[in-house]
Amino acid sequence: MIRRRTLLAQGLTGGLTAATMAAGLAGRATAQEGLPDGTPRDDQKDQPGVTPDWGNIDITGTAPSLSLQMQATPDGREVTQDAFRGSVSMLYFGYTFCPDICPLVMQNVVATLAQAKDAGRQVRFLFVTVDPNRDTNQVLTDYTQAFGPQFTGLRGNANQLDRLARRYRVAYSVSPSPDPRLYEVAHSSSIFVFDRKLNARLLVPSMASQNPDIDGVARELTRLVTEKPSAWDWLRGLV
Amino acid sequence: MSATDANASNGTISTGLDTRSPRLRLGRLIADPSARLATVVIVVGAVLAWLANDYPADIPAFLPWDFYWTDYLCIAFPLAWYLRGLWLTPAGQRPHAMRRIAFLTGVALIYAVTQTRFVYFAQHMFFLNRIQQLGMHHIGPVLVALGWPGDTIARGMPAFIHRIIRARWLQSVMRVLQQPVVAGFIFVGLLALWVDPAVHFPAMISPVLYDTMNLTMVIDGLLFWFLILDPRPVPQAAHSYATRLVTVILVCFPEMIIGAALSFTTTSLYAYYDLCGRLIPSIGALQDQHIGGVVIWIPGSLISSAAFMIIMIHLRVQEDKAVDGKHRDDIVLPSGARVSSASWTGRA
Numbered sequence: 001m002i003r004r005r006t007l008l009a010q011g012l013t014g015g016l017t018a019a020t021m022a023a024g025l026a027g028r029a030t031a032q033e034g035l036p037d038g039t040p041r042d043d044q045k046d047q048p049g050v051t052p053d054w055g056n057i058d059i060t061g062t063a064p065s066l067s068l069q070m071q072a073t074p075d076g077r078e079v080t081q082d083a084f085r086g087s088v089s090m091l092y093f094g095y096t097f098c099p100d101i102c103p104l105v106m107q108n109v110v111a112t113l114a115q116a117k118d119a120g121r122q123v124r125f126l127f128v129t130v131d132p133n134r135d136t137n138q139v140l141t142d143y144t145q146a147f148g149p150q151f152t153g154l155r156g157n158a159n160q161l162d163r164l165a166r167r168y169r170v171a172y173s174v175s176p177s178p179d180p181r182l183y184e185v186a187h188s189s190s191i192f193v194f195d196r197k198l199n200a201r202l203l204v205p206s207m208a209s210q211n212p213d214i215d216g217v218a219r220e221l222t223r224l225v226t227e228k229p230s231a232w233d234w235l236r237g238l239v
Numbered sequence: 240m241s242a243t244d245a246n247a248s249n250g251t252i253s254t255g256l257d258t259r260s261p262r263l264r265l266g267r268l269i270a271d272p273s274a275r276l277a278t279v280v281i282v283v284g285a286v287l288a289w290l291a292n293d294y295p296a297d298i299p300a301f302l303p304w305d306f307y308w309t310d311y312l313c314i315a316f317p318l319a320w321y322l323r324g325l326w327l328t329p330a331g332q333r334p335h336a337m338r339r340i341a342f343l344t345g346v347a348l349i350y351a352v353t354q355t356r357f358v359y360f361a362q363h364m365f366f367l368n369r370i371q372q373l374g375m376h377h378i379g380p381v382l383v384a385l386g387w388p389g390d391t392i393a394r395g396m397p398a399f400i401h402r403i404i405r406a407r408w409l410q411s412v413m414r415v416l417q418q419p420v421v422a423g424f425i426f427v428g429l430l431a432l433w434v435d436p437a438v439h440f441p442a443m444i445s446p447v448l449y450d451t452m453n454l455t456m457v458i459d460g461l462l463f464w465f466l467i468l469d470p471r472p473v474p475q476a477a478h479s480y481a482t483r484l485v486t487v488i489l490v491c492f493p494e495m496i497i498g499a500a501l502s503f504t505t506t507s508l509y510a511y512y513d514l515c516g517r518l519i520p521s522i523g524a525l526q527d528q529h530i531g532g533v534v535i536w537i538p539g540s541l542i543s544s545a546a547f548m549i550i551m552i553h554l555r556v557q558e559d560k561a562v563d564g565k566h567r568d569d570i571v572l573p574s575g576a577r578v579s580s581a582s583w584t585g586r587a
Binding site: 057059062063064157158162163167168169170173186187190203205 | 445
């Protein structure tokens with residue numbers, strides 16, 4: 001479920017913390033009142049590389065609106081964010097050779113879009129490859145088309161990819177090697193969801209976990225597809 | 240360069256030209272060294288902004304990676320004015336070399352943690368984010384304050400900016416912000432505000448809030464450490480050495496509590512780093528958080544302790560001056576020769 005917290009409310013919380021200074025934070029450390037609504041299971045605690053099950057997070061008004069310049073599948077022509085204006089878009093950074101996380105995410109996204117029925121058919125899933133050297137336009141086209149017509153592959157040069165990843169604070173790294181077993185790629189597994197006016201709305205982490213919130217995300221996608229955009233949304237989309 | 244030249248370069252002396260003519264006004268503007276300096280700063284900024292925006296993967300790591308005009312201008316103008324101020328100051332009256340080194344190192348450090356490729360690393364590990372904030376709120380501003388660059392910067396800046404800074408309303412605001420209780424409260428309050436998990440997430444993910452966070456931390460760091468590390472006694476300084484000693488020690492305790500609270504957490508508090516990706520996969524969420532807590536806890540306290548020592552040195556030097564203790568401990572030998580005590584008392 002989306003946590004509807006406005007920036008103002010977050011600012012007020014912060015102000016209160018400033019007032020109570022250290023006491024506020026010490027209390028929070030045990031009370032867990034912050035953004036995360038999921039706490040890691042005991043067996044997940046402090047295990048390197050294990051992501052706790054954070055719930056979906058509302059990023060309306062905080063993360064920047066969708067802006068990109070990349071080559072899109074199937075024909076590899078250069079597109080900007082304007083190509084996706086008017087549809088709800090999901091932005092994901094991955095690579096087609098990914099052995100575990102990406103297939104799991106894609107499988108869960110397919111299930112979510114199916115669950116959202118009509119609304120699911122109007123969602124665009126943007127698969128940005130962080131490994132454009134191996135993911136040629138043909139490889140990316142074959143990969144994305146296997147999941148359905150809503151899926152678009154995006155690839156760009158190092159600068160275009162860096163610009164997009166920097167905008168959404170996404171970490172990725174590629175350590176190429178002639179030996180495919182030693183070819184290492186690391187990337188964040190969260191999905192950014194943008195509304196029809198290209199405003200950032202939702203951060204979905206659960207698609208990479210064993211317990212994906214398919215119903216919850218499908219509900220949120222339906223809401224975003226059917227909502228009436230206000231003038232304020234349009235204004236925010238310019239930022 | 241003489242004071243008259245400095246005034247002339249600030250455009251305060253009438254040249255007898257008809258300033259109503261736009262052409263002449265433009266000519267005067269071009270001739271004004273301050274305007275030329277500002278143009279250079281802005282042109283360099285525009286080039287850096289273009290490189291950072293279009294070629295983030297190609298530029299070397301020391302160039303701005305995530306370019307913000309506000310951050311750049313807040314660093315570039317004071318630095319340019321300082322260098323110009325040094326140029327305008329006669330060689331014998333320039334600040335001591337150690338002060339110059341301290342100022343330039345402090346500015347370089349603030350630039351490094353707010354502009355360069357390090358920002359990317361600090362955005363993807365909590366403990367690196369804490370080191371970043373330590374650099375921009377503690378170490379950098381401490382070095383800048385130790386450089387005590389006020390007079391030099393004032394000499395290098397345009398007259399109209401100097402007038403704005405000397406304006407009574409701004410001085411009143413500064414007096415309030417540099418009240419020890421207010422300054423200490425803001426110093427710790429800002430640290431607590433931005434590290435609060437509910438605030439930290441939007442602050443990291445929103446470019447506007449991220450810049451606000453960094454700017455408030457740098458500006459507050461400068462305000463606080465300029466208050467604490469003022470080498471002068473009262474009345475030149477607004478507050479006595481004793482008041483400042485107490486302030487710098489009192490801010491330590493809440494910092495220690497925040498740091499310790501984070502170091503001993505048993506749950507992961509910062510979703511942002513899990514969701515946007517950690518750079519070092521072998522360091523898990525909790526371990527990252529624990530190291531981050533230690534960074535707030537220990538270096539923060541060390542810097543307060545160092546500032547305490549520095550104030551004590553200022554205090555001793557001033558007391559010595561007050562009692563004219565310069566040669567009080569000299570040893571006079573029977574032959575009439577005298578061994579100066581300066582070598583062990585440090586009284587110059």
